[in-house]
Amino acid sequence: MSIELLLALSLAVPAAGTLLILLLRKSPNAREAASLVTAGALFAIVLRIYGVVSTGERPELVLAEPIRGIPIALEAEPLGVLFALIASFLWIVTTMYSIGYMRGHHEKNQTRFYVFFAFAIASVMGVAFAGNVFTLFVFYEILSLTTFPLVTHAGTDAARRAGRVYLGILFGTSIAFQLLAIVWTYAVAGTLDFQAGGILDGRLAGIAVPVLLGLFVFGIGKAAVMPFHRWLPAAMVAPTPVSALLHAVAVVKAGVFSVLKISVYVFGIDFLAGAGASVWLMWAAAATIILGSLVAFTKDNLKARLAYSTVSQLSYVVLGAMLANSWGVIGSGLHILMHAFGKITLFFCAGAIMVAAHKSEVSQLKGLGRTMPVTFGAFFIGTLSIVGLPPTGGSWSKWFLGVGSLEAGQVGLMAVLMVSSLLSLAYLMEIPLKGFFQKPDEPPHHEGIHEGPKWSLVAIVTTAVACLALFLYPEPFYRLMTMVAGS
């Protein structure tokens, strides 16, 4: 099979999956099987693409050409492959989790849920393999649209308000800032293609460089750099699998991925470092890191706390990109991976607690660890990975980000990273500690062990084990990122 065909299939398979899901809507078992098969097929395709790209090839495919010289084109390069691997693998896990959660929680309109989920994944693949800034923008916008029905899934007033904030901020920033930045880039560079070393060197200078970069960073609202982060906590009204895969992994990572990709392939890290254009944005990211952590402290609702933790962690990736050196880029890319596995574990646990014990607030979790030991154990591992402690994968990305900060001569940023790690340790570790070591206020409803649905449990264990495995085997991903940083 030709590699270009595989690229097309990476979009077509999840899109076709939606049809299959629709056709099988009468039988939930067949429908969920279709979801799983589609997810598995997609992961196999992405693995094949990885195999080719890791040998140094860069397959390309032009889908259409709306404006002369600005095609909608796909291109597989290491950073996109890394992102696609994460999203497609976690889609399988999340689908398993969803089966348990959506049934256990008696959610309505499950077919619509699976259909838009598959659509969202198709758009994520488009983001991952976008061959130029325009294509990236197109799929970025489609992703906002396809996730909107998932956010407003409950159909309540709260969901409607959240949907308004969600779409308002994501569309608003992308139209007002990102589109302006894209047209501006085209006007000065005459192309929008992603190229090693960037396309702006020598064509843009002075104050325009930091301004343009700022338009991109803030225009990519999905990266949730403050003050455009409000949509992410708002999106937590969605069912937990959506919060887990989309708002801890796919959508938010599409944002920071875009920032990283544009920094590396449109500006080029040497150009950025030379122009000093990214310094002010380093501090915008640093402020988001600290403020996000501080707000997370104040949240008693578990999902809200995780959401602000995500806001904070996303800015690690942005920070890595803004450091504009190869250590920063490697740390940034690895943090997309490590945070994905850590945070999805935490969300899975939060959802399992909601389904099994009907608890959503942190203060209600006392002693629950004794009835749900696996869930709380996984939460503990996920916490370690988010904080960046061995033996979990999160320690690698923090390591490289720290090295990158020092390389950039920003000792202050190093301090920010350390302080933020301590903060996240405090607000996340509270949960397993409460669960295992405090006495419940009231006797538990269930005697003995009472975990979440078994499909969900499989998913939780998978991602928790992956957090540990990534500590031992970060090598293939590190190699992908060195290809990005070296190019």
Add this chain to the structure above:
Amino acid sequence: MAGAGEGTGRVTAQLPILQVVVPLLAAPICAVLRHGRAAAWLAVLASWSVLAIALALLGQVMAGGVVSYHIGDWVPPIGIEYRVDIVNAWVLVIVASIGAVVTPYSVASVEHEIASRRIPLFYAAYLLCLSGLLGITITGDMFNVFVFLEISSLSAYALISLGRPRRALTAAYRYLIMGSVGATFIVIGIGLLYVMTGSLNMADLAGLLPGVWDSRTVKVAYGFLGVGICLKLALFPLHLWLPNAYAFAPSPVTAFMASTATKVAVYMLLRFFLSIFGAAFSFDVMALDRVLLPLALVAVVSMSLVAIFQVDVKRLLAYSSVAQIGYMILGLSFASITGLTATLLHLFNHALMKGALFMALGCVVYRIGSVHIDAMAGLGKRMPWTMAAFVVGGLSLVGVPLTVGFISKWYLILGALEKGGPWIAVAVLVLVTSVMALVYVWRVVEAAYLREFSGDEPTGEAPLSLLAPTWVLVAANLYFGIDAVRTAGVARQAAEVLMAGIGS
């Protein structure tokens, strides 16, 4: 014509006059037909032949340059000339395509909204309006423009007054007053030019005018023409007739007028000020760009803001139309090829998006009888195809990629950024108003999809005869958004012709 048979050759040569005569003759036949359906199908036939002729003309112009047709073989500048270049061939295609889609749509819609004894008269007025608009576009003679302008305007007043709400009458009357003022200004302008040059032929005028540029009379004529045309195209602050006229007219009339009438007025503006007076005179002497820029910006911002607060969705879209006209005039005020390309592209693209949106609303009127935003609550489930059409049209209005709206915005912003410096602020304003469009479009979408249906009687999907034409336009919104190379190419060619002037 070598290779073609003599018969077809003759027909091809007569295309410019047939473009106008076909609907013009079909109109009285419709009026005397007693049967509504018969009149409807005659109108459909006429509108489809009009589209075929317009496409053939565009083909001729793209292959062989300007087509000139002398009526009654009287040689211009004495005789009346129909003159088709890439600019008006493009506008003819826009008007004819919308006509070809709206006419079959109107069959079911009109039966529902207009008393049956008036239906043949409706089609007569409709075809007259169509021929008037085509006539304005195709003619190369200034006075002829005025004649066709009156034909299209008078029939438009009649069409609007056919709307079901009683307020349609006052809306039509208001449009009549303001439209007549506009037409009078235009004829005064034409008269003054005739006094100065002794010619009514556009190409001839373009050659004669540079000799009398310094004359105050010519400048006064310029002013009269400018105000008159801006009234017809509803440029802020001369737009007051438009919202009510669009809100109360029958659905197919709104869809047709919103997509064609103002576009033809924009064409008149471009033709008069760029082709006849010349870009040099307009921009360097009369400072047209500096006059239009603030008006366009105020139109875009204020009317988008007003649209946000409307509860009647038809009126909401009407205000949005005034804002969108602002975009077209904004492109002109850039005084550059890219800016004009954006204007000409948006003529076509806006016709597609507003046509689709108003037709979707027509489907809603057909079933619900109201387009109040509260009446549309919960329609997403009851009329899925109609509301899906509205969503796509709305996204196109916002300018989301893969829709035609994006292509317009792209060229508009590119045009602003090309000029650099303070013009970046203009680009920002265009984007900010796009976000405002998102707000007013999304209010409707939210009502339809996230609120519960409030009516008690069960409502079904609109009939296929309404949905099919609506979706033709929706598909066009997507197709020309994904493949805009051809449309942008024609628009750019037309922009170059306009900037160069009629002589070259």
